[in-house]
Amino acid sequence: MDYAxxxxxxxxxxxxxxxxSLLAGVTLGLVVGSIPGLNDTITLAVLVPIxxxxxxxxAFPLLVGVYCAACFGxxxxxxxxxxxxxxxxxxxxxxxxxxxxxxxxxRALGIATYSSTFxxxxxxxxxxxxxxxxxxxxxxxxxxxxxxxxxxxxxxxxGMGAGNVMKSALSCLLGxxxxxxxxxxxxxxxxxxxxxxxxxxxxxxxxxxxxxxGLSVVFEMLVRKPDASESNLPGRETIRFTxxxxxxxxxxxxxxxxxSAATLGNLVGILPGAxxxxxxxxxxxxxRRRFGDRCGKGLPEGIAAPEAANNxxxxxxxxxxxxxxxxxxxxxxxxxxxxxxxxxRPGPGLFNDSPDVAYLIxxxxxxxxLMMFPVGLLLARIxxxxxxxxxxxxxxxxxxxxxxxxxxxxxxxVFGIMVALAFGLIGFGFxxxxxxxxxxxxxxxxxxxxxxxxxxxxxxxxxxVSYFFTQPLSAAMLLFTAGFLLWPLGKxxxxxxxxxx
Amino acid sequence: MSVLKACRxxxxxxxxxxxxxxxxxxxxxxxxxIVPFAAGGAVDFTGRLIADNAPEAFDGHKFVVxxxxxGGAVVGQTYVSSAPxxxxxxxxxxxxxxxxxxxxxxxxxxxxxxPLALYNLDPEVIVxxxxxxxxxxxxxxxxxxxxxxxxxxxxxxxxxxxxxxSLAQExxxxxxxxxxxxxxxxxxxxxxxxVRAGFMSLGExxxxxxxxxxxxxxxxxxxxxxxxxxVPTYQEVTGDDMQWGTFRGIAAPAGLPSEVEAELxxxxxxxxxxxxxxERMNAAGYKVDYRDGDAFSRYLDTTAEKMQQVLPxxxxxx
Numbered sequence: 001m002d003y004a005x006x007x008x009x010x011x012x013x014x015x016x017x018x019x020x021s022l023l024a025g026v027t028l029g030l031v032v033g034s035i036p037g038l039n040d041t042i043t044l045a046v047l048v049p050i051x052x053x054x055x056x057x058x059a060f061p062l063l064v065g066v067y068c069a070a071c072f073g074x075x076x077x078x079x080x081x082x083x084x085x086x087x088x089x090x091x092x093x094x095x096x097x098x099x100x101x102x103x104x105x106x107r108a109l110g111i112a113t114y115s116s117t118f119x120x121x122x123x124x125x126x127x128x129x130x131x132x133x134x135x136x137x138x139x140x141x142x143x144x145x146x147x148x149x150x151x152x153x154x155x156x157x158x159g160m161g162a163g164n165v166m167k168s169a170l171s172c173l174l175g176x177x178x179x180x181x182x183x184x185x186x187x188x189x190x191x192x193x194x195x196x197x198x199x200x201x202x203x204x205x206x207x208x209x210x211x212x213x214g215l216s217v218v219f220e221m222l223v224r225k226p227d228a229s230e231s232n233l234p235g236r237e238t239i240r241f242t243x244x245x246x247x248x249x250x251x252x253x254x255x256x257x258x259x260s261a262a263t264l265g266n267l268v269g270i271l272p273g274a275x276x277x278x279x280x281x282x283x284x285x286x287x288r289r290r291f292g293d294r295c296g297k298g299l300p301e302g303i304a305a306p307e308a309a310n311n312x313x314x315x316x317x318x319x320x321x322x323x324x325x326x327x328x329x330x331x332x333x334x335x336x337x338x339x340x341x342x343x344x345r346p347g348p349g350l351f352n353d354s355p356d357v358a359y360l361i362x363x364x365x366x367x368x369x370l371m372m373f374p375v376g377l378l379l380a381r382i383x384x385x386x387x388x389x390x391x392x393x394x395x396x397x398x399x400x401x402x403x404x405x406x407x408x409x410x411x412x413x414v415f416g417i418m419v420a421l422a423f424g425l426i427g428f429g430f431x432x433x434x435x436x437x438x439x440x441x442x443x444x445x446x447x448x449x450x451x452x453x454x455x456x457x458x459x460x461x462x463x464x465v466s467y468f469f470t471q472p473l474s475a476a477m478l479l480f481t482a483g484f485l486l487w488p489l490g491k492x493x494x495x496x497x498x499x500x501x
Numbered sequence: 502m503s504v505l506k507a508c509r510x511x512x513x514x515x516x517x518x519x520x521x522x523x524x525x526x527x528x529x530x531x532x533x534x535i536v537p538f539a540a541g542g543a544v545d546f547t548g549r550l551i552a553d554n555a556p557e558a559f560d561g562h563k564f565v566v567x568x569x570x571x572g573g574a575v576v577g578q579t580y581v582s583s584a585p586x587x588x589x590x591x592x593x594x595x596x597x598x599x600x601x602x603x604x605x606x607x608x609x610x611x612x613x614x615x616p617l618a619l620y621n622l623d624p625e626v627i628v629x630x631x632x633x634x635x636x637x638x639x640x641x642x643x644x645x646x647x648x649x650x651x652x653x654x655x656x657x658x659x660x661x662x663x664x665x666x667s668l669a670q671e672x673x674x675x676x677x678x679x680x681x682x683x684x685x686x687x688x689x690x691x692x693x694x695x696v697r698a699g700f701m702s703l704g705e706x707x708x709x710x711x712x713x714x715x716x717x718x719x720x721x722x723x724x725x726x727x728x729x730x731x732v733p734t735y736q737e738v739t740g741d742d743m744q745w746g747t748f749r750g751i752a753a754p755a756g757l758p759s760e761v762e763a764e765l766x767x768x769x770x771x772x773x774x775x776x777x778x779x780e781r782m783n784a785a786g787y788k789v790d791y792r793d794g795d796a797f798s799r800y801l802d803t804t805a806e807k808m809q810q811v812l813p814x815x816x817x818x819x
Contacts (some may be wrong), residue, residue, distance in 0.1 A: 045540030047569075049549040052781055142695035143679065170532065183573070185680055188657040188815065197572035199581070204571070214688050270637070272685055313632060325709055337546045340785040347712040411669065412567045413576065448682070456679045460651055 002355050006008050006128075009359030013367055017083045018061045022364055025065020026371050032066070036214045037206060039407010040070035040177020040275045044334040048341065053251050056357050065363040065371070067331060068120060069316050071370050075112040075307055080384055081107065083214045084398065087445075088310035090213070090438055091284045095295065095302025102298050106243025109380035112302045113373060114246055115254070119262040119308035120368060120369030121283070126266050127322070128362045132348075134316070136170035136322035138270050143456035145466050148477035149271070150450045153278035155404055155484040156285035165488070167435045175443025178203060185448065186455040198415050201268060207407040208444070210435050214403040215424025220431065221396040239384050246376050250300065257301045260286060260309045264314030270319045272328040276310065281438075284311040284397040285484075319345050322358065373400035507600060527588055527764050531563045536593045537577025539570040543704070543787075544749060550781050551751075551772065558772040564591070572694045575601050582609035586754050588761040591617070594752040596660045599805050603812055604658070611805060615757050616797040619750035620729040621782070622790045623702040625664045625723035626732070628715045630691045633698070638719040638738045641698060648675035653691055653699040655684040657814055664721065664745040666814040671743070691715050702747055703728060704786055721745040728788065748804070749799050768792050790811040 012018060032038040032244060043066050051059035074086030079096030083409040092112065099108040143148070157172045181192045182202030193199040202476070253470075261283035268279040288295045295302050317328040318335070325347035327333035339346050344354050351358045387395065406421035431438055460468035469475045536545045536554055545568060550563035554567045569577035574597040584590035590612065602610040629635045643712060644650050654662040657680045669676050679696050681687045684705055692714045707728045709715045718733045720726055721743050735743040751769060753762075766818060770793060779789045793799065 040534065040541055045545060045549070048554045052550075052553070052784075139689065139777070141694035142693060183657070183683065185657060197575040197605065197607065200572040200575060200605070203568070266767070272689060273682075320689070321800065324689075325712060333542075333685065334540075334546075337785065341781070343784050344707050345711075345786075347708060348714070350714060378600050403667075411571055412569050412575065413571075413580075415571070415576075452680065452682060456681075459677045501760050 002351070002359075003136070005355035006359045009356060010363045011319070011375045012057060012356070013061065013360055013363040018057045018360070019367075022061035022065045022368055022371060023064040023375075024323040025067075025088045026069040026368055026375055027065075029066040029069025029071075030073040030372075030375065031075075033070035034076045034383075035125065035402055035406065036077065036083055036085055036210050037403065037409060038305055039086055039206070040067050041331045041334065042333060042409070042465070043070065044338075048334050048338045051338055052341045056344075057360060058343065059338060060357065060361050061364045061368075063335065064361060065368045067300070068314055068365065069334075069372055069375075070113070070370040071310050072116040072307070072376060074310075075116070075303075075353070076109070076379065076383055079108045079112060079303070080387060081217060083217050083400070087441065088280060089306070090209075090311075090441055091280060091306040092303055092310075095297070095299050098296060099300075099303070100296035105297070105384050106239040107246075108298075108303060109298075109384075110244035110246055110253070110377070111250075111300050112252070112307045113244065113376040113380060115258055115261075115307040116311040116376070117369055118258050119265060119368055120311040120315060120372065122258075122262045123266055123312035123363035123432075124362065124369055126312075127315045127318055127365060131319045131323045134158035134266070134270055135356040135431075136321045138320055139324070140273075140473065141187075142471070143460060144452045144471040144474040145477070146271070146454035147450060147457055148468060148474040149268070150446045150453065152477045152481045152484070153281055154442060154446050154450070155481045157442055158485060158488070164434075166435055167433075168439045170440040171435050171437065172443045175440035176210075176447050178440075179444050179447030183450040192288075202448075203419055204411060204416060205444070206415040208411045209441070210403050210407045211420035211423025211425075212430075212440070214399065215405075215420055216427030216431055218396055218403065219424060219428040220393065221399075241377065241381060246354060254300060254304045256444055257287060259282075260310035261305045262312040262484070265309045266316045269313030269316040270328065272320060272326065274275045275328070276313045277442060279313050280306045280309045289487075294493045298445075300453045305354070311369065315343055315369075318361075318365070322350060322361070323348060365407070413483070474481055510790075525743060527761050528559050528562045528768075531565050531636060532559070532588075533590045534564040534593065535565060535577045535581050535590065536568050537570065537574035537595075537597075538568065540568050544593050544595055546785070547671070547749060547782065547787060550778065551620070551784070554772055554775065557773075558768045562770075572676040573597060573601060573605070574767070575605060577606055579608060581752070581754055582613040582752050584719050586756040588753060588757055588765050590754065592752045594750045596747045596804065598756075599801070599808050600658065600660070600663075600699070602810070603805070604681060604815070611801055612806045613755050613790065614752040615638055615755050616750060616752045616796070616801060617762075617766050617794050618747055619771055619792040619797040619800060620773045620789055621749040621787055623704045623747050623749075623787075623813065624720050624726065625661065625700060625745040625747075626703045626706050626720045626729075627700060627718045627735075628691060628706050629695075629698045629718060630708070631716055632694060633716065635697060635718070636716070638735070641718055642674065642739070644675060644697070645669075645674040646672070648677075650674075650678045650698055651677040651679055651696040653679045653681060653687045655681055655701070659744075660747050661702075663808070663811055663815070666813045667745070668743065668812070682785060688715070704788075713801050748800065750792075770804075799800050806807045 032043045071088050073088035074084055075092050078084040078089040078093040081095045082097040083088045096108045156169050165391050181199055183190055183200055190200055264283045265279045269275045287301045287305045291299055317332050320326045320328045321332045327336045344357055402415055407416040410416050456469050536547055536548045539545050546710055549566050552566045553565040569580055578598055581590055581592035590698050601607055635641050652665050687699055691699050703726055706717050710717050716731045720732050725734055773791050782789050
């Protein structure tokens with residue numbers, strides 16, 4: 001490691017223009033992240049071609065800022081309105097919004113800000129020091145490992161439904177079913193498309209999310225009487241800065257959760273494709289295992305785990321890009337474009353050939369995450385008061401308008417709005433019957449990964465299923481899955497036999 | 502989220518969609534540039550480079566890039582095929598338009614479009630991981646004829662899958678296909694040694710091969726490429742002519758008024774052959790290979806013919 005270059009890049013990053021463009025990026029990222037339907041990918045797609053005209057020390061801080069902050073921005077509507085701004089804040093909504101209902105909006109936003117910042121900075125440091133090592137480990141993941149990891153991820157849904165396993169399983173199965181719509185990854189055969197090309201690639205994920213989480217809340221607001229005590233809005237009290245600053249005992253209490261979530265984020269999050277959601281769900285599952293029924297009722301750890309995990313994934317998704325030249329997701333694919341535009345090629349040679357820019361990017365990740373802290377707290381102070389200032393009928397209309405705009409913008413078509421409306425009704429029904437939505441989302445995202453990895457493994461092994469067990473890493477993950485699934489049964493058995501004594 | 506930001510966003514949306522009144526002279530307003538894929542891919546990326554350079558060649562009018570993904574590009578292609586024939590809607594046209602019109606029940610075919618310009622050709626290459634024991638094309642062909650080669654593709658029925666099928670048929674090879682959802686996943690499997698070989702575009706392979714993480718065995722083109730001068734063509738090694746590749750071009754709906762078509766072609770030529778555009782494309786690793794509308798049309802017809810011979814393979818061998 002070239003410490004001189006690193007120091008130089010670090011000092012460069014805190015000079016005027018890089019710092020200003022980083023601030024602009026973080027603010028922009030928070031805004032787009034908090035609007036359902038807008039996300040980091042679409043924002044970067046618009047920004048990247050423009051960066052050609054910028055010097056690299058303005059271009060990269062801007063892009064890094066947007067990328068880091070968009071993920072955190074999703075937590076704001078998730079916590080305040082129970083509408084996740086991005087897929088990565090689906091679980092944040094559970095405990096976050098419960099806490100708001102208890103009148104602790106400031107505390108909830110504070111925990112999200114602390115968790116995001118802590119894990120984000122930690123992972124940026126991991127990116128700085130261990131990127132090549134982690135990249136080599138990511139390469140070891142072949143089809144069998146992807147299959148087993150995704151199955152392991154899916155097994156975490158068992159506990160999502162506040163203890164109601166049947167409802168979680170139902171939600172998960174429905175998600176798997178919806179995921180079957182579209183072309184088979186193996187044979188190219190169109191499934192459940194009814195001859196319509198709109199369904200050929202499956203239902204688009206973003207409009208589904210907008211419907212399930214955004215429009216379902218709108219419907220809920222429509223049927224509820226305006227004076228009902230059960231409101232989705234934050235309470236009447238004004239949020240003060242002191243509410244958001246966490247007392248030292250709470251920080252100490254959350255520290256283990258942050259560390260374990262950030263570790264999961266760094267290990268699982270660097271895997272392209274399934275990594276992000278699996279890391280988030282697995283870290284939440286750890287919390288649920290520890291606190292049982294207290295989850296989903298405003299537990300601080302329930303906000304800390306997913307928020308720490310998702311922000312650590314943001315930095316770690318850059319690992320394969322910077323050290324191997326393989327973009328881990330569609331957003332880092334845009335980073336690849338931005339690097340190329342500046343005449344740089346990511347890969348093993350990047351840190352040697354152009355250490356100034358390479359270290360600048362990593363330094364920006366550290367600083368962007370630090371910057372999220374004051375900017376986040378500032379927004380946390382302003383946004384809830386703004387939301388409160390709007391009369392509820394108007395707020396309902398604004399949310400509906402944003403949902404429709406987002407659903408349309410993603411594919412520039414009315415089809416997105418139809419999908420969002422349909423899933424809005426489904427989400428409304430789920431909420432009424434108290435069926436959890438998060439297993440549905442996880443199944444929807446993981447089903448294609450599982451299916452593809454299964455067929456890939458079959459093709460490589462000549463059709464022998466034992467292939468999943470002869471690969472050590474894959475076998476270990478399947479064993480864990482079995483443990484996860486059998487754990488509740490085992491616990492119940494032990495408890496029942498202990499009682500009579 | 503705040504009302505202020507919401508309003509600002511809505512204002513932006515309205516601004517972007519408000520058009521200017523029609524008039525006799527072309528161009529009078531901004532053009533829609535339809536990318537039938539999600540944001541982030543090569544077509545989207547090069548399309549946005551074009552859009553960024555467009556105002557100079559179009560009297561200050563902009564190209565508004567709109568992503569219309571879905572149906573394997575069918576959604577965006579259908580939209581443009583039925584758009585008004587006024588020259589204000591353009592399509593980022595790729596090889597998928599040929600597969601789609603041949604294999605899926607769509608409402609358009611090649612005749613539904615006016616090809617205006619081709620700006621990029623990317624030949625197909627055969628690659629292996631850098632540590633692979635397969636170190637040249639002959640070795641690859643020998644191993645594949647014994648049915649012992651797993652091939653990573655970026656997806657079922659992509660042009661790279663079809664290239665592999667076509668080669669397999671021609672040379673009586675037997676591949677084990679490992680279909681991925683993206684070129685990135687394909688690259689990861691090659692570098693991790695999970696598969697023995699892969700088919701991809703030269704443009705995607707040059708970078709990793711310079712890093713020493715993959716090896717390019719052969720390029721399926723009539724001559725070697727400047728981007729990888731050490732890589733032999735398929736014909737050099739085997740004596741058989743084997744050409745395959747993907748293309749990126751621009752088209753409008755069929756039935757444009759002839760003066761609009763001429764105007765569009767001339768202005769696109771000015772844009773795509775400008776040194777500034779070439780410089781930006783090169784910086785990003787793409788070579789500009791300009792052809793005018795007629796040449797593009799001929800190229801499309803030959804490619805369609807080739808595809809038609811190979812497509813029956815998709816149903817039986819996938």
